[in-house]
Amino acid sequence: MGPHCGCGRGIGEKSEQMYYYVPMSQSSVSSLLHATQYQPSTVLPVKDEFVGLMPKGGLVTGTVVAVSGLGSYTAAIEMLSTTSQAGFTVALAALCDLGVMALAQTGWDLSRVVMVDDGPEMAQVIALLIAAFDVVVFEARLIDRHWHRLVARTRERKSALVVVDQDRRIGGHRQRPQVTPDVTLIVEEFGWAEPSRLSPFGAPTLHLLTQEHGLVIGAPTVLTR
């Protein structure tokens, strides 16, 4: 028998001040917990340069991270390289132009990366990926009317959703659903570093800062590939 407080009202009736618990057996509770596969949030590791930028020093499962601005693909690849190296599974949705060599060079574990090609029913595809993979990455253009369901599923299944938003669509007027990521990693400036021995034609340089619910957190960071 579960706890319930009544103050003279029947079990199951609702009041703004009081909450009633429906009596449930222990086995029913455990079956409910099993059905929802409840897990506590964990922090997935990210590359050292991103530790200071991310809240809790990593990618928190059950949250949505947007990477926006010119250079967002490079930033996402760099950020998730350590996550992939640590053995976490990463699924890419409709990112068929993402360079495999760039993933390999930044140290991704390619044996735990999968991509689903662009096509119809992408929301359903992403929903399936969220249930099985630790991190799911996709572009902001795929956000549609199913967005809120995907976010709810992410929070329930404790997966991390990374949205690459190069054109800064999130927050703009072009998107109908109100999209508010938990953390937004902004590429403020996308530059080009001087040539070196390892990169004879130079390499991209990113100036990064992070916003959590609209507020800037952490110190701006400069990252060179």
Add this chain to the structure above:
Amino acid sequence: MMLVQPRRVVVVDLDGLALLAVEATQDDCVAVVHRGRVVALTKAAQAHGVVVGMRCVEAMARYPELELRERDGYREEQWLARLQRMFDDISPHVRRSRHAVVIPSGPIARYFGTEERAVAAVDAVGTVLARTYPQLTPEIGVGDSLFIASLAATLGQRVPPGESIRFVGERRVEELLPESMATLLREVGLTLVADFQRLEPSTVAARFGGRGLHWHRLCRLEADIGVVDGDPADTTMCTTTVFDGDTIEHLSFRLMQPLDALVSTAEQRGLTLTKAHLTLVTTTVELTKTVEVLDGVRATELIARLRWFEQASRLHRDPLVEVRIEPMQWSPLRRRQLTFDHQERKESAVLATLTRLATLYGDDRVLVPVVQGGRSLYERGTWMPWSGQWPLPNQSKDDQAPWPGHLPGVSPSLVYRRPREVRLLDAVGTAIEVTADGVLTQEPVMLVVGHDELIVSSSIGPWVVVERWWERRRRRYVRLMVMTSQGTKLVVRESQRWWLEGAFT
């Protein structure tokens, strides 16, 4: 259906069965392909330099008139069952395994007097087969288990009784084990199978998991691969007729009980279902999908796959008349060792999700990264259809080759699968060209990508790349890196046009 596990066996490996199944003769220039690679070849194709294991693209580059035919596993099974009957005069206990006919050695050795005479009789039938079907190259092997005999057949050897463990132990790991497993063993310093045999099972289970334990047991002759008796037409199958108003839930419910009984009975005999055909019979055609799972598939999993298959085909087919599930292959049962961190369960969830996606949306929509050799960006690292394994096998080391002409340094974050045509203009809007010496006619000022006009701040290059200059299919193009307001772009000049190959964004 009867399921047996022989001890000492004679194996006739029927190399070329794939050619027979696709109705290719040795004079046709045909390659049988499976998952983007060549798995069988006719003699005419071999004469043009195509080899087994080559990627389709490479094979076509080697001989452009080569005809590629997709492997037909179902027809191969049917042909194998037909060829199996040719050995009925020698023994009533002829069974079949993957691409091979299996005959228990004991009874035929007693009938013919000695094992040598029995093998000679089998060899005679093999010769007749090769004469009747020139596509086939029968190879005979004898060993103390089906696994050993199959290996001996591929090497054309006969292993004396009691010598099997030593015979296997002398092999190098890459000769015997799959590439992913062999790479793991080499990484820990085990180069010979004998080193692997000496490991304790608990050590193997802890370090290499269920798959490693399976191979370890095979190498130590503690387990064997399975054989199936009976004709595919006679094989017990689960089938149900579709009535008006039936949904896939009704059909699944009706199929579940007999299928579960079939799988459970086999499990009691120590066997697990590793291959099955799912067939949807409509008013006009039969749609068949082959399910192959190395570790065995349970009845519930098979029913789930049937539901996904039905869901995927719903839009493109006529009304259903009948649904069938045909077990095609059984293997010795092996329990997977679960780890305390639930890694196995997590991997199973990923595997199930990818299988579901591939069934629902097509095998070519689930892609995995492949790093390989090449000069262009897309050749060096590409996305290939998923092969059904998870985690994915380790990558080959072809990318370590020098490949002169490739782009050194960091690779672009975006590499376009289908390069887009762009325009590169000078200050007065004239298209920029490249001279025969590889020099730009003007300094680039603007890059036009679709409707976007990007101002070029600077550029690096151009570099001329000539590929396969010794062949008729040679390719010459010019690379240029341009810095624009929308990031750094990598463009290529080929066929008198500029193409966007990749971008750092």
